[in-house]
Amino acid sequence: MKIEQATLQNLSEVHEYMSGIFELKLNGLSIRPNGFTKEETKQYLPEASGSKEKLCAIVRYNDKIVGQLSFSRYSKPEYVHGGKFGMSVSPDHWRNGIGSRLLEYLESWAIENEVEKLELEVWSNNENAICLYKKKGYxxxxxxxxxxxxxxxxxxxxxxxxxxxxxxxxxxxxGGEMLLCEANNIEEPCAGKPHAGIVPGATG
Incomplete structure (x- = not known):
């Protein structure tokens, strides 16, 4: 598995992944009766690599997207040192440490781009996601x-x-990529049901 940065050039495959996630109606994710459009997907993708305002990180496994994180920096001068993100992981790949690796990738990118504050929203019944974020210092x-x-x-x-x-x-x-170890990266951040890996902030 590897993490890489997606741009508008990856619109079709990112849209396919995000549409599939929303169709699953997972815990913590808003229902979209009319589906998830390409125009909606566009707002999460920077126009080109090297953007300091947006990040769309995707996780590939066998050349298929199995996880995604979108971050948008706030635009107002008083808030520009921070931003908000949301992420998701395909249910077939829960419990493999992908959520943790995406958070680490985001933090690394944020530090390099002088982002000082990361924010997110999560539904109160998504207990395992909340537990994961707390484990990562949120x-x-x-x-x-x-x-x-x-x-x-x-x-x-x-x-x-x-x-x-x-x-x-x-x-x-x-090059915007980070390799993930597969066999030794399995983690179970919280007891109980697997977390949905969904934070309805950037993608909810």
């Missing part, structure tokens, strides 16, 4: 009460964030 910063109604449930949206230390990146990804 803190609960607040919530939006009763913000979600889904599957007969009324849920909160949990706001989480991580302040990055002012340090040199510990991981290089020359």
């Amino acid at each position: 803190e609960v910063e607040g919530s939006r009460k009763n913000a979600i109604k889904a599957n007969g449930q009324v849920l909160d949206v949990i706001l989480m964030g991580k302040i990055l230390a002012n340090k040199t990146s510990h991981r290089t990804h020359a």
